Amino acid sequence: MKRKTNPLLYVIFGVLLAAFGVIDLLYVNRLIGTALVIAGIWLGINGLRLRSQAKKNAGR
Numbered sequence: 001m002k003r004k005t006n007p008l009l010y011v012i013f014g015v016l017l018a019a020f021g022v023i024d025l026l027y028v029n030r031l032i033g034t035a036l037v038i039a040g041i042w043l044g045i046n047g048l049r050l051r052s053q054a055k056k057n058a059g060r
Helices: 007-027 030-058
Strands: none
Touching (some): 007 030
8 A cells, every 4th residue: 555645844844844944054064954955845846746737636
């Protein structure tokens, strides 16, 4: 059985990761902060993509 995941959780986690990355970028470490911001943005965009695809599939 395939387990369904909530795409909105990807978006929320991506935004939180990006926010933590900005704080880390400003105060702690430039390299790790940049990586966290990029990972957060990537996760958020993929979550939005999954969410829009789930809405399309639900309409069928």
